[in-house]
Each structure stands twice: as C-alpha cells, then as structure tokens.
Amino acid sequence: MERIHLLNKLWEYQHQFGYISKKAISEISILLNVSAIEIESVISFYHFFQKNPTGKHTIYLSNNIISELKGFAEVKTAFEKETGCTFNELGNEEFSLFETSCIGLNDQSPAALINFQPFADLTPKKVSLIIQKIRNGENVINFASKVKSKIHFIPTNNKAVIFKPYEIGTSIKEGLKYTPQQIIDKISKSKLLGCGGAFFEVGYKWQSCKNNEADAKYIICNADEGEPGTFKDRALLQHLPGLVIEGMILAGYATGAREGIFYLRAEYQFLLKELEQQIKQFHDKNLLGKNIQEIEGFNFEIRIQLGGGSYVCGAASALIESLEGRRGEPPVRTWSATKYGFKNKPTVVNNVETLAYASRIIELGEDFFLTIGTPKSPGTKLISISGDVAKPGIYEIEYGTTIGDLLSIEMSQATSPYLVQVSGPSGECLNTTEFNRKICKEDILCGGSFMVFNRNRDILQILRNFMEFFKEESCGVCTPCRAGNFILTEKVKKIQRGLCTQEDLDEIQQWGNIIKLSSRCGLGKASPNALIMATEKFKDYFNVKIAPNNGNQNVEFDMENAIYEFDSLIKDTQL
C-alpha cells in the first residue's frame, strides 16, 4: 500500500468498526512498513478518527459561535438526556457524543452530524424525535435534513456569474477551442482572485505550474472549507458541482496536469455520493477520462480524497501533507506548490469557488467578467451570511458591495447589527462605523464567512469561542501558535471572570502581535486577529470591563474563587 492511501484506509476501519484499534494500527503499520506510533500519530491528529470504540451512532455537534448563540447549550443537554451519554466521552453501545468545530451549516444552526449525515436547525424537541427514530431502528440516511442552502441574492442587470443556468460541458467545449496558453491568458486577463482566503491571482498560479516541466502535475480542488462561518463551497457543490469539476478539467488542460483530486472535508462526506455520480456523468459524456472530446492525448481523471477533520488542512501546504498520508502540519516551505507540490510535482491548489469562476470566465468570456466588480477585483463573490439576520444563506454579490448593503432590508435583513466578523475568526471584525466599507480588493476582502452579531451579544463570548477554536485546531508544531493561543484563551477567560485591567488589554495587543509575527503558518499568523481588533474597535465595551484602579498596588485577585474549592471540600469532609 502506498502512504497516500493511508487516510482512506483509516476511514475504512473507522466506518466499519467505529474506531481504529491497536490491532488495526499494527496491521496498517506493517502494510506501510513504518512504526506503529507513526500511524497513531496520524490518527490522533484528525478529529474524526477514534482510537476507542464508539457507539453505533456517532453524533458530532457543531460548537461554532452562531450555534452557541442559537441554542447549542439546550441542544447539547437534550442529546445527553436522550442518549444517556456525556459529550466528549466514550459513550455507550448505541451512541457517542462529540463536539466539533464549524461543520459548514451556519445558516441552519445548531446542527450536528449523525453518522456523518447532517441534521440542521436542531431544537431539544427535534433531538428527542431524532433519537427516538434511531432507537426505533430507522436509518439516519432516510431522515437526515435537506441542507441545501438558500441562495438569497443574485446580482441583477445580468451581472450574475455563478448562479445562472448551467449545462454540463459548456465551458469545457468552449475552452477546448483555445490553446492551454490562451486559457491561462484569459484567466490572467480576468484578474480572477483565489476565493479560499488568500486572494492569490489564479492566472499567475496556473502559469507557474504550466511553466514547470515535469512528468506529472496535479490539480487539487480545496474543498476543506473549514473557516467557521463559511458554507459557500458546500452550497456550490450542492447547487453546481459540475461547474467546479469543469474548472478542474480546464486547469488540467491549461497546466498540463492529468490528475485532479478533490480534497473534501470529512464533514461534507454526505455529498460524496452525488459528487461521484457527477464525475461518472462527466466520464459518460467524454468530458473526463481518455482523449477528452476527441482531443488526442488530453486525459484527465478526478478522484475524491476525504479529509479527517482538521481546519489547518485547508491551508494548501498542510493539505498536501494530508493527501500524502501524514499529519497536517504545514511544512517548512522552501518552494511553492506549483514547483514541488503533491508527490513533489507541480501542483495547483484552488478553492472550490475559484474553479467555478474559472469555468464561468471561459464560458462567458473574460471581457464580460471585467465589466462587473471593481478594477482590482472584477466579477462577483459568494458570501455565506449567518448570525443575527433574517435571511441567513448564500449571496452572490458584485465586488464593491458595501457591508451596509449586505445587512440591509434588501439583502440579509440584519437586526441591529453591532459587530460583523468578515472572513471568519481569522479575518477582521468591524464595528458600526465601518458598515460603509466595500467588499473588494481596494477595501476589505471577504473569504466567504460573514457573521453578524447584534447589540445583545457578548463580545467576550464570541472572542472566547474564536480563541478556543484556534487552540483546538493549531497543528501544534510551532511554539507561538500552540502555546500562544492557549495563553490568549486563558486571558479571555480571565477577563470574562471580571478581572480586567488596562494592562490586560495592552497585553492582548502585545502578545497577539508576537504570535502573528513568529508563527509558522497562516493559522497562527491570523489567530489573534479578531481579539486584537475587537479590543481596538470596541473600546466602549471593554472600558466598562476595566476594574477601577483602587490606588494601591494590589493586582486584581479573585479571593473568592481561590478559596472556593477548599471551602466546599471542607464542607463535604467534616466528620
């Protein structure tokens, strides 16, 4: 067995037995001819691989912030009550309960995955019904939620790019009229920016992969959508999977790659069947496989690789590590992936949405694309809106649309918005004075996550949720991110306990900047963003938290908390 198939092997065991036993580990290690600890090391890195037996039904409840604000606690209690299990413990024969980071269903939260089938808009009552059905022997596949997201907005005046009629093969057939170089020139001219969060120019990436000669090249579609609050990639894969596949094929044609890999996050495995059917359809229509559309020698195959549950694997370099069957630690980078990527061959990693745009640009022409949006960021962008809005869901907006427009009655219908978190916890938080800012390269970019919080929400609760996310998802390889995010989480908790001084807020800035400066990859470099910005932009909120300086040189000390344990223990143990 090749190492690159390790994750699939682990999924086989996980699905069949509910966990990966010591015996299985030993078997796999013999197959791969490595020490057992190396296999264990991979298993324990990914959230969804279990080392201990789990019940027949594993329930992963998303603990992201929107869920937390919309009834997470009640739903969690309901699950515990109905199943008789406790979260994050082993569970019983029938059930095991776990919390998990955002599962990409923020427009329908609280949501959970039961045996990896989605269950959305949960309430305690709904939970009770679900568990009852399971106990009655019904298969969860048959009553899982239909979670296709609503598309609430499409630009008018014929400015829509993504959400318009689609017919399988149109872009490919159009694209094959051009030479590979012409395709790249068209994409370059369109100034298409990557939609996965880094906004790198797509044409440049494709060109550099094309220029690097090699006997094999790869196109990877990054469907790891892990940034809390984004679900536009899932929506695209549900609404227009063909468009994404065509983008991969065109990228292959343009760069000379012959294999494409979908890296699908484990949370989205309920989409697997449909995606596989799509791929089959492409084969049937001679849009995939050998000599595509009778072009001699143009072969392209696509396979799907399931992730294992890890946010950092969305980062292109970590994703490649994961594809190669290792822990998703972003490697020390000396070369870009377009030179030495997957299996050390030139590789293009593009986001789901990016590839969909690439198809549309070929289909509709780059000149059309350039008439939309702003000079530096032409076209449109998919935004996933959730939180305190009347209409959570997907919005295709023209670049240049303001935050205020997105919140308005015509669009998401936000109710007294107070804090808007753009691009997820790694992104930027905005206060009410910034609602006139425009989503575009000239002003503020948005990777896809757009979470709205109203006046009644507690900023510290939001920040704590974000910090716990990074603490949990840090790959653990470098000190500032691994230890620093833990330290910052403790700081937020301290302020939540009412022990806040101006010094604490200053330290958040200083420590946050140290983490940003010295972390190895994008996760650590972005992790303190929200915290740093919130303390700057919501001074009114934080000033109230600061304890008055009592003039002496005592530090805020919570004596009550310090002796609480002793007092209660004494009460319990007196003879």
Add this chain to the structure above:
Amino acid sequence: MENITFKLDGRICTAEKGLNLIEAAKQNGIFIPTLCHFKHLNPLGSCRVCTVNLNGRSVAGCTIQVQEGMDIEVNTIELLDTRKAILEMMFVEGNHFCPSCEKSGDCQMQNLGYETGIRFTRFPHLFVDRLVDARPERIVINQNRCIKCKRCIEEVKTADGYNVFSFTERGNSTKVSIDYKQEAKLSEIEAERAMQICPTGSILVKGKTFSKPFGDRQFDLGPEGKLFSLDKIKKHRTKNKKKRIATTSLAGCFGCHMSMLDIDLGLLDLLEVVEFNKSPLTDLKNFTEHCDIGLIEGGCCNTNNIEVLREFRKHCDILVSVGECAIWGGLPAIRNTFPLEECLREAYLESMTSEEGATIIPNHEDIPKILNKVYSNHEVVKIDYHIPGCPPNANHIWNVVKHILFEEEYSIAYPEFKYD
C-alpha cells in the same frame, strides 16, 4: 564555492552561498539563538526562537539559506523581545521545575533563558498535567519538559530504519509519544544519544542521569565575562540615613533566606548601612516603620500568604520577589497540575498512614485556608523586581538590593544568574 554578500543588521557580511543563516551569522560574529535547529537535520522550524526579519518579513532564521543581497535584521528591539517571549511561552507551557530536573545545567532551553536574561515570564503559567512515561525499556519521557522541537522525531531511528518517536494529538495537547516496540531495539548508546539530542530534560535514560556535579555542567559557567545588567530596575532615593529592609518567607523553604546569609562577613558591612525591620532575621513580627525594600521569598499558597504579601506592599516602597517560588510558584506549584481536592485527600484522608474515617482535613478559623493553587506574587500585588534562582545566588540578591539603594551600577555575572 561561491561567496555572496548579504546584510545583517545593516552590516555587509559574506558567506558561502546557500549556507544556513544561523551558521552564516555565527561566522560573521552574530549570535542567533536556536533550539530545534540541529546541525545536519533539515530545518525543522518548529521552536521559532530564531525568528528574524528577512527583507522586512519575519521568518525562522534556521530555515533561511543565505543568498546574494538578502537584508536580514536580527537584533531589533521587537525581535529580541519576540524571541524572549517565545522562550517564556515554553516555560509556561510546560512544567519546568529546574531545581528538580536531571538536565539542569546541561539544558539548552534553560541556557537560552539565561542568555536572554529571563527573570520571570510575562505569561501566567498554564500548569497542565502532563505525562511522565517510564514504560519504555531504557528511556523515560517527561512531557512536562518537552518543547516539541521535533529533533528526536527526525533523528532517532532504529538500526533497521523505524521511527522511535512521533507526535501524537494536536494543538496544545500535542506530545511526543514513543513506540515501545521500536524503542526496545535501541542500544544503550543509541538511547543516550537520544537523550543528548533532546535540548531539554524530556528524554532521559534510566540510570544515566545526574552524572555531573554542580559546577561541571555544560552551562554552569557560561561565556567568560558575560554580565546581566540590572535593567528596568527602579533606583530608590530615601532620606533615611539607614535604609530599611523587610523580608518574609511565604510558601517557600527558607532556602532564599539562607542564601541571603550566604555573603558571610559581607553581612556585617551591610548592617552598617541598612537595618532590618520586619523579618525572620530580626524576629520582628510586625512592621514598626515604613521600609525601602521588601524581599519576598515564596509564593502564595494560603490566605495568610496573601495577607502578609499585601501588608508588605503597603509598607514597602519597592517589592522584590526572591527565588523561583516567589516568581512563579516554584516547587510548591508542583501541585498546581492537580485539583486541590486530590492533593488534600491524598495528604490527609487516603495516605498510607491515615486511618479510614479517623482523620480530617485540618480546618480551624485560626489556620489559613489553602488556595486552589499556588499563586505567584505578581498575580496578587505589583512586584517591582524578580531575582531568579532556587535559591538565588547571594551576590545576586545583594547586588540588586545595593543597586536599588545606592547610586552605583551593579551587574550580575553569568554564574550568579541561575534557575536552580
């Protein structure tokens, strides 16, 4: 071999093209601290204490191969502070009780603590309960001290090519785990090499520790002439002819007080110019006058410690935490990774010598209550200065005191600056 020129802190330097920056900087007389970097290994880039600026962007120095025209900053104020902060993170993330550590004096992390002059950590200690695994054949692995540098993972293999160590878990739970089957294949020499490769005291070989006496350890003496300046320390002016000092021992062992007496006859000179107020040395139980300096040994483990400490803050102009216990809890804080209940039950109810049902946890209004954990003094009151050591060297203590009280400048010699 082609030589290239590049800039280090604005100075033009030359080195062989493609040479690792750490080496290239060394050849040009600039020291960049490192921990995970290891001679012939591929750059691991995990510890980040070598962070520098390359053409304006921060990068791990050990991952840079020097090229023509590179502009590298090493010792800017921001970078010096960042590197120090990263080391401090390592100290608070693990549980580094240097005085009880087998590697103390030979530990590269501890040495970097000295080199960068860490007196106390700006971050609160995390006190996570971490595993000590003595199940392997030869090796004991102590997670309390591991800094996840990855050296052992990359470097230690069995003769037939299998990895012995590997990371397991992720995030802050990431730890180095050991493959028992592979470890058993290691020879005594290979195991000892693993111990040497580890820059901290987290890989030990059974029966092979504590081999060197104090004074002979690798980092006991340090670079000749290296001095620590007493920066960021307030000078204190007073009209009193005799300066007044108060001292106390909170949750400490009186070792620091013993050390204070350790200047022998120097003490008599000192008594000419200072007088002791409340202190175990004078047996004065209460403050009779306002003092210039308060020297605090020990941290806070009970309610009385808190009261005494606050009293000191009220009566002293400058407060100095003396010794590891005062600075961050020290040895008493070993209990901080366990819940208080577990500690007290073990001590009073379930110990080998306690009869079931016959003993209780001591509790009376006259005895102080035990706090949920041991607190460092600067978590309770403002502390003006920290003197590390367990106990601190006597010269270190008195040089600080003299520096504060008299106009002269003092510095601390490398061998006097220690954590154990």
